Amino acid sequence: MAEAIRLTYEISPDDFTRAGEASSDVKKKLRSLGVSPDAIRKVAIAMYEGEINMVIHAEGGIITVDISPDKIVMILADKGPGIPDIEQAMQAGWSTAPNEIRSLGFGAGMGLPNMKKYTDEMTIDTVIGKGTTITMVVKI
Amino acid sequence: MDKFYHSVKLEPELCKGCINCIKRCPTQAIRVRNGKAQINSKFCIDCGECIRICPHHAKTASYDKLDTIRQYEYAVALPPPSLYSQFNNLDDVNIVLNALKLMGFDDVFEVSAAAEIVSEATRSYIKTHESSLPFISTACPSVVRLIRVRFPNLIPQLLPINPPVEVAACMAAERAMEATGLPREKIGVFFLSPCPSKVAYVKAPLGTEKSQVDHVLAIKEVYPQLLAYMKAVEDDAEEISESGKIGISWGRSGGEASGLFTDRYLAADGIENVIRVLEDLEDQKFANLEFVELNACNGGCIGGVLTVENPYVAEVKLKRLRKYMPVARSHMGDDAQGYVPWTTGVQFEPVFRLGDNMMESFARLEQVERLCKRLPGLDCGSCGAPTCKALAEDIVRGEASERDCIYYLRENLHKLSKEVSVLADDINDGIKGGREAFPILMDYIRRISNEMTSLDSRMNEQENDD
Ligand SMILES: Nc1ncnc2c1ncn2[C@@H]1O[C@H](COP(=O)(O)OP(=O)(O)O)[C@@H](O)[C@H]1O
Ligand code: SF4
Ligand SMILES: [Mg+2]
Numbered sequence: 258m259a260e261a262i263r264l265t266y267e268i269s270p271d272d273f274t275r276a277g278e279a280s281s282d283v284k285k286k287l288r289s290l291g292v293s294p295d296a297i298r299k300v301a302i303a304m305y306e307g308e309i310n311m312v313i314h315a316e317g318g319i320i321t322v323d324i325s326p327d328k329i330v331m332i333l334a335d336k337g338p339g340i341p342d343i344e345q346a347m348q349a350g351w352s353t354a355p356n357e358i359r360s361l362g363f364g365a366g367m368g369l370p371n372m373k374k375y376t377d378e379m380t381i382d383t384v385i386g387k388g389t390t391i392t393m394v395v396k397i
Numbered sequence: 398m399d400k401f402y403h404s405v406k407l408e409p410e411l412c413k414g415c416i417n418c419i420k421r422c423p424t425q426a427i428r429v430r431n432g433k434a435q436i437n438s439k440f441c442i443d444c445g446e447c448i449r450i451c452p453h454h455a456k457t458a459s460y461d462k463l464d465t466i467r468q469y470e471y472a473v474a475l476p477p478p479s480l481y482s483q484f485n486n487l488d489d490v491n492i493v494l495n496a497l498k499l500m501g502f503d504d505v506f507e508v509s510a511a512a513e514i515v516s517e518a519t520r521s522y523i524k525t526h527e528s529s530l531p532f533i534s535t536a537c538p539s540v541v542r543l544i545r546v547r548f549p550n551l552i553p554q555l556l557p558i559n560p561p562v563e564v565a566a567c568m569a570a571e572r573a574m575e576a577t578g579l580p581r582e583k584i585g586v587f588f589l590s591p592c593p594s595k596v597a598y599v600k601a602p603l604g605t606e607k608s609q610v611d612h613v614l615a616i617k618e619v620y621p622q623l624l625a626y627m628k629a630v631e632d633d634a635e636e637i638s639e640s641g642k643i644g645i646s647w648g649r650s651g652g653e654a655s656g657l658f659t660d661r662y663l664a665a666d667g668i669e670n671v672i673r674v675l676e677d678l679e680d681q682k683f684a685n686l687e688f689v690e691l692n693a694c695n696g697g698c699i700g701g702v703l704t705v706e707n708p709y710v711a712e713v714k715l716k717r718l719r720k721y722m723p724v725a726r727s728h729m730g731d732d733a734q735g736y737v738p739w740t741t742g743v744q745f746e747p748v749f750r751l752g753d754n755m756m757e758s759f760a761r762l763e764q765v766e767r768l769c770k771r772l773p774g775l776d777c778g779s780c781g782a783p784t785c786k787a788l789a790e791d792i793v794r795g796e797a798s799e800r801d802c803i804y805y806l807r808e809n810l811h812k813l814s815k816e817v818s819v820l821a822d823d824i825n826d827g828i829k830g831g832r833e834a835f836p837i838l839m840d841y842i843r844r845i846s847n848e849m850t851s852l853d854s855r856m857n858e859q860e861n862d863d
Contacts (some may be wrong), residue, residue, distance in 0.1 A: 273658065274517070277641065277723030288633065305721045360655035361642050361724070362716065 261325040262290075268308060268335075270317035273358075280305040283322055290324065296397040299375040300329050303393050306368035307333040313354055313363060314338075315389060328377075331393045339385040347373065400746075401438045404458045404596035405445060409433050411455035416778040418447040418456060423668045424543070428791070429781035439748040442542040443597040444668050444693045445702035458593035458703060461612040463619060466501055469585030469611075471577050473569045474502040475562060478509040478640075478648030479591040479698040480616055481718055482711035484627070488718065490645075491634040496626035500619070502587070504576070505637065506569035509644030510727040512561035516643050516656035517729045518737045519558060523657065523687055531663075531686035532556040533678070534653055538598035539693035540671055541743060545603070548675050549745040554689075557739040559605060561647060562588055562595060566609035567736035586611045589619060591701030592694060604739035615703040641723040649712045650697035654690040656725075664690040666697050751793060761793040768792055773804040800851060810848050817841045 264286065266279035284301040292300075304320070311318050315337020323330040340346045347369050354364030373379050378394040414432040419425075426440030427447060434455065436447075447456040466472040474497045481490050494505045515536075523532065533554045535541050544551050559567075566586045573584045588610045590596055595613060602608045646652030650666035663686055665674045671691045677683065694700035696708030699715065706714070729737075751765070752758035768789035775785070780801040782788035791797035799805050820841065824834050 274513070274641075274643065274725040274728065275723070277721075278726070280721075281723045281726075285636065302721055356660040357658045358655075359660075360651055361646060362720065 261323045264322040264324070266308075266320040266322075268311045268317040268320060270312060270315070273312060276309055276312040277305055279320055280308050287324070287329075292324075292329075292397060296329065296395055299395045300331070303372045303375045303379075303395070304331050304333075306372050307331065307391055307393070309363065310368055311335045311337070313358065318388070326397075328397060329395045331395075332390065333393075334388065334390040336388040339383045339387060339389055340381065341385060343381055343383065399438075400601050401441075402597055402601040403436070403438055403441050403443055404460065404593035404600075405436065405441060405443050405448060406457060406459060407434050407436060408455050408457055411453050413453050413455070414781075415452070416781070417450050417452060419778055419781065419783040421446050421450040422783065423672060424546070425783050425787050427783070428797075429778075439746070440546065442539045442546070442693075443592075443594045444539040444543075445593050446668060448593070448702045458596060458615065460590065460593075460596050460615045460618070460703070461587075463501075463614060463622070465612050466585055466587065470583040471503045471573055471579055472501065472585040472587060473504045473506055473573050474500075475506055475508050475565045475569060475586065475588045475610070477562065477589060477591060477698060478507075478512070478645045478652075478715070479701060479704060479711070480589055481509075481645065482648055482699045482715040483616065483620065483704060483706045484624070484714070487714065489634060490638045490640075490718065491636055492627050492630045493623070494637050495630045495634045496623055499626040499629060500622060504569070504573060506565050506572065507638060507640050507644065508561045508565045508588075509640035509647060511565035511568060511644075511733075512647040512653075513640055513644040513656070513725040513727040514729050514733045515558060515561050515564055515737065516647075516653070516725075519556060519653075519688075520657055522556065522558060523659075529553070531678075531683070531689050534688070534690045535604060535739075536560040536647075536653060536690075537594065537692050537694075537698075538603060539592075539594040539668070540691045541603045542594075542597075543668075543671070543693075544675065545743055546746050546748045548679055549747075550679050551675060552743055552745060554678070555743060557604065557742075558737055559739060560598070561644075562598075562610065563602070563605060563608060564733060564736045568733060570609050571732070588613045589616055590614065591616050591698045591704045593702065594693060603743050604741060606741055616701070617703050617705050620705050639726050641725040641727075642719045643725045644727065645715060645719040645722065648697060648715050649699050649708075650692050651690065652697065654688055657688055659687050661686055662688040662690060664692075666692040666700070667695040668693045751790065764793045765789045768799070771799075771805070772802055775804070777804075779803050800848075803852070803855070806848055806852055810845060810852075813841060813845050813848070817845070 280301055283304060284297060287297045315335035318335030321332045345351055349370045350366040352364045352366035376393040377396045380392045383389040412433045414429045416429055418434055419427045419429060424440045424442055426437045428435050481493060497505050535556045570584060570586055586609060590613045599608045599610045599613050643656035646655050651664040654662040654664045665671055696712055699711035700708035750758055751761035769786055772785040780788050782791055788797055820838055
């Protein structure tokens, strides 16, 4: 099996204006690797939503992206408040996002549902008060 | 440069004197005189409403032609976010940016990138000036011009930060000089404008002595060419975009405010709404606001009169475009710092004052009141002024006469003919002797015929134009 390429991003909670930059960078890298546009789109959307959530709902964290010839694995780990009710959080339209950022288009409650929709596998491990780790796989 | 420089102007040969525009102008800057519209340059704020309403396309905006880029050794385009909203199914702004290069520009500098820097500067300005809240956006030049002539009390609330287009121009010029080693005058900085207001800004800026934008092109004019070049851009266009959600959002109403991360803001668009908000602000009707975003055009810059797309459709396109963009891509750095703050203040221009001093204004105001009572109060516009009150003000300023009112004229004719017939009766009854009465009678007839001629000539003016 060919070796995987690993990309690591530290997601800072302090500067909201940097949110989304990591997924934008991954998109650029995947493009230069010649990954199919369809897979790039899926990864870009799923990771973007996860990254934004880490900034808005948690206190930032670490994203690792493993790129291998057959799949892309994204692991988004934060040390935020955790998700009390995953089923509710997964519902389209459910959101606890603050008002101040809604006019930028956030808080539609479509992030988690889209992460599920655009990936082939998604698991959520969450512990209240400790943090959340979301693992997503896109096959290529 | 004339501080009342304007981009909006009249094409006299197209104007029919139909008075549509005088009614729409939010500052009552237009009069129809001698059958043609005239714009009072002190009142006009270049909002473009008359361009929108004129059914004969007699109101136009002045701007530069694309081939002026040939006058420069190096030309930089400044595309605004409103430009990105003009295309169907666009999902990558890099296509537009690369097309601009194919069109002949050596470099592009996105206004939305500078906008993100302006947003950042605004956030910190608000934080450090909490005792002077709220601040009013200074990005729409028509709004600033309106405040300058009509809301002097609000001038201290103006956000003393250059609009994104100016910051972009400064940064673009510096980047070009560094890259090429050329002197500033060999570099042309071109803004692709959605509105005449920005054309006027560049010639007569507010908050800065001289704009670094050298020429302004109209979006609607470059649009067809740009569209063709966009088709020629390869699928994976070179990534040159330097802006994200915040910058792109500036193109529509509420976008500037959304980059401030506060919900204590108010955003109003459309010049009539803007005026209402400013009046309420002046009366201190709002509490607890940090920021007031005002755009003269409906929907914000995407509704500018030099764009091609319906503003509401454009808004949907802009939303779609920004959906998966990073929050921002440009951040304040040393390269921008010096270009952000205003370097001059905005002075109140009391153009609507009736007289040169308090006493004169007061006396004239009384005159206006008196005149208004005499005028019919129909605001019919036949005199060429938008309202009876506006005519009364024109009269006391010595720019019009009561006889411009056709109702006044008609009344006068009635009165004169009544007096004539009384006189005639008197002569007939032998109360007045024929000899003395004759010159009086002659005088009456002359006056009646004068009034008739003046009425006729007014009618003719209108007919000739039809
Ligand atoms: N990493 C996270 N940590 C804590 N809560 C989260 C996290 N991600 C999502 N949530 C919760 O799930 C909700 C739904 O998320 P999402 O579908 O992305 O919608 P939105 O982000 O628009 O609110 C959020 O409002 C938040 O309450
Ligand atoms: S609206 Fe009528 S009066 Fe005004 S510019 Fe057009 S033609 Fe002239
Ligand atoms: Mg989300």
